[in-house]
Amino acid sequence: MIKNKKLLIAGNWKMNGFKKNLSVISLLIKYIKLKKLKSSEILICPPNTLIDSFSNLAKRSKLLIGAQNCSENETGAFTGEVSPSMLKDSGAQAVILGHSERREHQEESNKLIHAKAKNSLKNDLLTIVCVGESLIQKKNQNTLRVIGEQLKKSLPDKINPNNLVIAYEPIWAIGSGLIPDNADIYKVHSFISNKLNSRYGNKSKKIKILYGGSVNKKNASSILSIKYVDGALVGGASLKFSDFKAILDFCN
Secondary structure, three states: OOOOOOEEEEEEOOOOOOHHHHHHHHHHHHHHHHHOOOOEEEEEEOOHHHHHHHHHHHOOOOOEEEEOOOOOOOOOOOOOOOOHHHHHHOOOOEEEEOOHHHHHHOOOOHHHHHHHHHHHHHOOOEEEEEEOOOHHHHHOOOHHHHHHHHHHHHOOOOOOHHHEEEEEOOHHHOOOOOOOOHHHHHHHHHHHHHHHHHHHHHHHHHOEEEEEOOOOOOOHHHHHOOOOOOEEEEOHHHOOHHHHHHHHHHHO
């Protein structure tokens, strides 16, 4: 497998994980030291309560620790919110924005995600912006239109391409065990790559495009072999070291 970019394998722990999960991080750190990660990067995004302890454990390793959301505001009277600079203070190096669960359950709009991404990039966090279509949108053959609209309205004009990542996560595939076939994944990732090139020019060559949605040890090798797929955003399979390791082994 020859890729133009280092693969990024990101684990989104969602609202899972407690201090007992420190063992998973310790095993990942040992794995990274053994493999030396010449062709990939590994990122874990736990709940905010674990960022500080995970970051301390990973301090002398190449393991990246990130968050699952941030505020569009930097400081002020915003009860319960956490700004990008606060995430950095706790040790985070990255953040996931615009995940479909937040778009749906917290009713986050493209406009809001744009503001969050702008603030995150301003604070030099690796910013992963998620896009994806619903099952109804897919059945109505609106996948590319929906994703094009999300890219247009969720991404700021001024970017550092080294700090921007796009994650294609078809909503209907998340946690369902279903995934698009390889031809569909290629089609969407190629579309995203072309849209980024049209908007950002040569800078777009540095922007990674991940696939997410029921990625596991059985399908990872096939998915990661597809052109324009620069890594994976992994959900449940990242919570158990043996399952996550099986995905990582293909990259390293």
